[in-house]
Amino acid sequence: MERILTNKLENKMNEDVLIKGWIHRIKVMKNISFLILRDREGLVQCVVDKDVEWIKHVRLESIVSVMGVVKEGKNKYKNLEVEVKEIELVNEAVEELPIEINKDKLDISLDTMLNNRMLSLRHESKKEIIRIGNLILKSFRDFLIEQGFTEIITPKIVCEGAEGGTEVFKVDYFGKKAYLAQSPQFYKQMMVISGFERVFEIGTFFRAEEHDTKRHLNQFVSLDLEMAFIEDENDLMNLEEKMLNYIFDVLGKEAVKGFEALGLETPKIETRFPRLDMEEVKDILKRKYNKELLEKDLDTEAEKLLGRYIKEKYKSDFVFVTNYGKKKRPMYTMPKGESGTHSFDLIYKGTEITSGAQRIHDYNMLLQSFKEKNLDASSFESYINSFKYGVPPHGGLAIGFERLVAQILDLDNVREVTLFTRDKNRMIP
Amino acid sequence: MERILTNKLENKMNEDVLIKGWIHRIKVMKNISFLILRDREGLVQCVVDKDVEWIKHVRLESIVSVMGVVKEGKNKYKNLEVEVKEIELVNEAVEELPIEINKDKLDISLDTMLNNRMLSLRHESKKEIIRIGNLILKSFRDFLIEQGFTEIITPKIVCEGAEGGTEVFKVDYFGKKAYLAQSPQFYKQMMVISGFERVFEIGTFFRAEEHDTKRHLNQFVSLDLEMAFIEDENDLMNLEEKMLNYIFDVLGKEAVKGFEALGLETPKIETRFPRLDMEEVKDILKRKYNKELLEKDLDTEAEKLLGRYIKEKYKSDFVFVTNYGKKKRPMYTMPKGESGTHSFDLIYKGTEITSGAQRIHDYNMLLQSFKEKNLDASSFESYINSFKYGVPPHGGLAIGFERLVAQILDLDNVREVTLFTRDKNRMIP
Numbered sequence: 098m099e100r101i102l103t104n105k106l107e108n109k110m111n112e113d114v115l116i117k118g119w120i121h122r123i124k125v126m127k128n129i130s131f132l133i134l135r136d137r138e139g140l141v142q143c144v145v146d147k148d149v150e151w152i153k154h155v156r157l158e159s160i161v162s163v164m165g166v167v168k169e170g171k172n173k174y175k176n177l178e179v180e181v182k183e184i185e186l187v188n189e190a191v192e193e194l195p196i197e198i199n200k201d202k203l204d205i206s207l208d209t210m211l212n213n214r215m216l217s218l219r220h221e222s223k224k225e226i227i228r229i230g231n232l233i234l235k236s237f238r239d240f241l242i243e244q245g246f247t248e249i250i251t252p253k254i255v256c257e258g259a260e261g262g263t264e265v266f267k268v269d270y271f272g273k274k275a276y277l278a279q280s281p282q283f284y285k286q287m288m289v290i291s292g293f294e295r296v297f298e299i300g301t302f303f304r305a306e307e308h309d310t311k312r313h314l315n316q317f318v319s320l321d322l323e324m325a326f327i328e329d330e331n332d333l334m335n336l337e338e339k340m341l342n343y344i345f346d347v348l349g350k351e352a353v354k355g356f357e358a359l360g361l362e363t364p365k366i367e368t369r370f371p372r373l374d375m376e377e378v379k380d381i382l383k384r385k386y387n388k389e390l391l392e393k394d395l396d397t398e399a400e401k402l403l404g405r406y407i408k409e410k411y412k413s414d415f416v417f418v419t420n421y422g423k424k425k426r427p428m429y430t431m432p433k434g435e436s437g438t439h440s441f442d443l444i445y446k447g448t449e450i451t452s453g454a455q456r457i458h459d460y461n462m463l464l465q466s467f468k469e470k471n472l473d474a475s476s477f478e479s480y481i482n483s484f485k486y487g488v489p490p491h492g493g494l495a496i497g498f499e500r501l502v503a504q505i506l507d508l509d510n511v512r513e514v515t516l517f518t519r520d521k522n523r524m525i526p
Numbered sequence: 527m528e529r530i531l532t533n534k535l536e537n538k539m540n541e542d543v544l545i546k547g548w549i550h551r552i553k554v555m556k557n558i559s560f561l562i563l564r565d566r567e568g569l570v571q572c573v574v575d576k577d578v579e580w581i582k583h584v585r586l587e588s589i590v591s592v593m594g595v596v597k598e599g600k601n602k603y604k605n606l607e608v609e610v611k612e613i614e615l616v617n618e619a620v621e622e623l624p625i626e627i628n629k630d631k632l633d634i635s636l637d638t639m640l641n642n643r644m645l646s647l648r649h650e651s652k653k654e655i656i657r658i659g660n661l662i663l664k665s666f667r668d669f670l671i672e673q674g675f676t677e678i679i680t681p682k683i684v685c686e687g688a689e690g691g692t693e694v695f696k697v698d699y700f701g702k703k704a705y706l707a708q709s710p711q712f713y714k715q716m717m718v719i720s721g722f723e724r725v726f727e728i729g730t731f732f733r734a735e736e737h738d739t740k741r742h743l744n745q746f747v748s749l750d751l752e753m754a755f756i757e758d759e760n761d762l763m764n765l766e767e768k769m770l771n772y773i774f775d776v777l778g779k780e781a782v783k784g785f786e787a788l789g790l791e792t793p794k795i796e797t798r799f800p801r802l803d804m805e806e807v808k809d810i811l812k813r814k815y816n817k818e819l820l821e822k823d824l825d826t827e828a829e830k831l832l833g834r835y836i837k838e839k840y841k842s843d844f845v846f847v848t849n850y851g852k853k854k855r856p857m858y859t860m861p862k863g864e865s866g867t868h869s870f871d872l873i874y875k876g877t878e879i880t881s882g883a884q885r886i887h888d889y890n891m892l893l894q895s896f897k898e899k900n901l902d903a904s905s906f907e908s909y910i911n912s913f914k915y916g917v918p919p920h921g922g923l924a925i926g927f928e929r930l931v932a933q934i935l936d937l938d939n940v941r942e943v944t945l946f947t948r949d950k951n952r953m954i955p
Contacts, residue, residue: 100755102674117755119721119916137674137723158916191889192914215912218720227722231677245531245566248660252946253682253730254695254706254745256953266683268706269696271734271950277683277697277706284946287955291647292548293656294566301682301730305700316683326529326546460620479955483644485621487548487587517681517713521700524685526716526908 098164104138106177109167116141116179117162117187119219122199125153132181133174134163135219142170142178149184156190157199158219207510211518214526223513225355229348230502230514232355234299236347237320237496240340246295246322251284253277253301257477266305266315277303280495283480285323286429286456289491290483297322299498309521311510312448312500316519320501323493329431330439330455333492334372334417337443337451341415342366348505364505370415371407375437378418381406393422393437395449404447416444428470429463431455431492439492450501453494460484527593533567535606538596545570545608546591546616548648551628554582561610562603563592564648571599571607578613585619586628587648636939640947643955652942654784658777659931659943661784663728665776666749666925669769675724675751680713682706682730686906695734695744706732709924712909714752715858715885718920719912726751728927738950740939741877741929745948749930752922758860759868759884762921763801763846766872766880770844771795777934793934799844800836804866807847810835822851822866824878833876845873857899858892860884860921868921879930882923889913 098115106114118136130145130152143163145152162185170178196205196213203210203220210217217223238248254268256275265276281298288296298321306313327333348356349363356363373381375393382388386402395403395418407416420437423430431439431454440454457463463484467474474481499511512518517526527544535543547565559574559581572592574581591614599607625634625642632639632649639646646652667677683697685704694705710727717725727750735742756762777785778792785792802810804822811817815831824832824847836845849866852859860868860883869883886892892913896903903910928940941947946955 117918119918135721137721156916160916160918187919188887188917190914190916194915215716215720216915218717218722224721228676234677235671242664247657248663249945250730250747252745252948254732254948254953257955267698270953271736273953275953287644288647288945291644292564292566292653293647301679303683307700316681318679458617483955485619486623486645487585487589487619488617489546489548489589490616516678516717519681519683524683524699524702524704526686526912 102138103134103136103141103175106141106167106175106179110169110177111167113164113166113182114179115162115164116143118160120155120157120159120161123152123155123157132161132163132184134161134179140174142172142174143181143184144170144178145181145184149181151186152184155186156192157194158216159189160187161185162187207512211512211523212526214517218516221358225358226502226506226508226513227516229352229355229506230498232347232352233344233502233505234320234498236344237340238297238299240343241295241297241322244295244336246297246324247288247293249281249285249288249293249296249298251278251281251288251298251300253303257283257479264305266303279304280319281321282427282429282495283477285321285493286491287480287483289323289325289493290486290488294325294489295323307521311512312503314499314511314515314518314520317511318498320496320498321493322495323491325489325491327455327490327492330419330441330453330492333453333455333494334370334419334441334443337453337494337496338368338370342368359506361506364414367413367415370417370443371411371413372417372419372441375418375420375422378403392425393420394425395442395444400444400449401447404444407444414446417441418444426454428466428472429456430466431457432466441494443496445501445504446507448500448504450504451494451496453492455490455492458484458488458490460488531567532563532565532570532604535570535596535604535608539598539606540596542593542595542611543608544591544593545572547589549584549586549588549590552581552584552586561590561592561613563590563608569603571601571603572610572613573599573607574610574613578610580615581613584615585621586623587645588618589616590614591616636941640941640952641955643946647945650787654787655931655935655937655942656945658781658784658788658935659927661776661781662773662931662934663749663927665773666769667726667728669772670724670726670751673724673765675726675753676717676722678710678714678717678722678725678727680707680710680717680727680729682732686712686908693734695732708733709748710750711856711858711924712906714750714922715920716909716912718752718754718922719915719917723754723918724752736950740941741932743928743940743944743947743949746940747927749925749927750922751924752920754918754920756884756919756921759848759870759882759921762882762884762923763799763848763870763872766882766923766925767797767799771797788935790935793843796842796844799846799872800840800842801846801848801870804847804849804851807832821854822849823854824871824873829873829878830876833873836873843875846870847873855883857895857901858885859895860886861895870923872925874930874933875936877929877933879933880923880925882921884919884921887913887917887919889917 121135122133124131132143164183165179165181268275443451499514502514550564551562553560561572593612594608594610697704872880928943931943
């Protein structure tokens, strides 16, 4: 007999079925035992005859295979139960569980959760974070492919072009100096230039930042895109707006159960996000919160205050801030006026989740920009050379995946979104 | 006016259109000039008035924006041409091309091709390799999601569990010793154990192998999957067979143009691949080719000979070889009899493209296996600990992505499949 998943049992009323999974709970009664079996799709109550002795002392989370008949029966899990005809203990757990994962609420610290990742993910509330994250990745990809984008996989070991020298992880590459890539920035631009025009990458990148906050990871997933033949940064904001609307639409349709498991409603769609120039933002922060910005840039507090203002004024969770200062943006950013840039950040619920900009596409302007930033162009040779042979106007953006998911799900810490966290203090598991 | 791509022009007969792209070729005649414009979808002939002076000396591959009307006209590229009304030189190339990319055939060495990656990819024959590779990734993903698999992203910086100590790249992780992951092996098993049951990853991994062959890369893409509740390795071979059939089916439907550009036909579907036990393979190689295998393992020559034999005997490009020697397989492989394992490789056109196996799921058997291989279990602590709390029978496989694509497209070197190659001698671009 072929195994069937627990979410398909309702189609098998009064039929024999084979189910397999983990022992989620056991309740031994006088004449019968209730065994709650869990597979990847959920839970089901199995009624076991009292003659099955081992069930009275078997460890939770052991693996069982159950053959039985599906019967009506109202219980906490489903409107059916499985009357067991045969049950086999496939692989017994060898130790008692270090954390209680079979309660409705998983009440453990973040550290315990991450230390016991294979167990904490067995709890629905943790598993659904990963599943919703997955659905977001899938919608990001589907949307962009539909828009004519090509998925790319760029090098993670690089030797040129670390943007900030100190925050890279060093790799010994056959005795030569190399680094782990901080972003696919140069490579995605080079792939636009190579004629793909529109490219995206969902990739793992690395930053050796010393600080250890709730919204930083040393290994993170970046959702990157880059596109040619744009007019300016507004084309990029239009695309991101449309994309996030698409993603939220998919979540609203396909992730209702997951959001419920997290005690949340699916996020509302907002067709247009307000767009504010940095100068306006400066004014608002000064006027409303007496917060003075010395540079054309937002710190964490400024983002939070602006998020609050936007929510009150526009009823929006999102706001694009444009025209960041030239000093505050990388050397490949298209300048605007004397001190500004054709750049933007997207602030979502008071936290930056995207940085984007139009890039410089003129070879000589690029050289000039490297010079102004006191960067040695020879360390970026292959990147700069690719601007010699026909480069369309282009731009792009990067979304921090873990941060996006954490903001959508109101999670306190981006670590909850990772399967296995890498930060300054955590390399295991 | 909104830009339109060159493959959509046929729907715009006698209408005004705006097209943008690279100058692929120019032919200056007495009264007119022909400009061949290339965008990401192809080529189109534009007819330019003789008054446009700059076109007579503009560099190839410069970026132009063309407004004109679509007219019938038979030429090498399409059954239409664009009569130019306005043409703008958007961004001129600043140097002559170092390689001739505008010929029908790109006749350059592999090194030149990789050195000039942004240019060589502009040639259709090179771009289509990437596009077909992309379609293979997409079909791999689509197939597995349909089969209930969850996509995972595992750590690339690890400190436990390097399978072979010498072939890893070392990373300085905040002063602690760490490595770049060689595979997601332990993590994908842990995610099966965490209750996802079926997981896959399309990830970049790293091997510090010194040898420099046509089928090895130091940074490569691995297509990994792992699934729970299997009977034995046959379930995995069944799945892979079905998956490759699906992928070939998609290629046959969606990649005809790409294969044509490479002078190839789309690959034929083979419903069932022959499966041979290592003992049978030994006999065949001895009997047919006088090739003696001393171990239960195949070397490169043995794979080639077997591929030839299978093609003759079964008219098949594929063959599964099962039951590799216990000594030749990693410590997590499920043993079979005294010296064998529940393992398999898939040989495709005489080259191994997949390794797979059922894994050990019993905690004590796993400890024993580490002991037999003289491995220090304490270096694999978090992996081994995850076998204490309920582990289903499971197994998985890994396909070398670049190698799979190279074999499908009869490419001589896996480097042609990468956007940017990383090998012992190549870190740039």
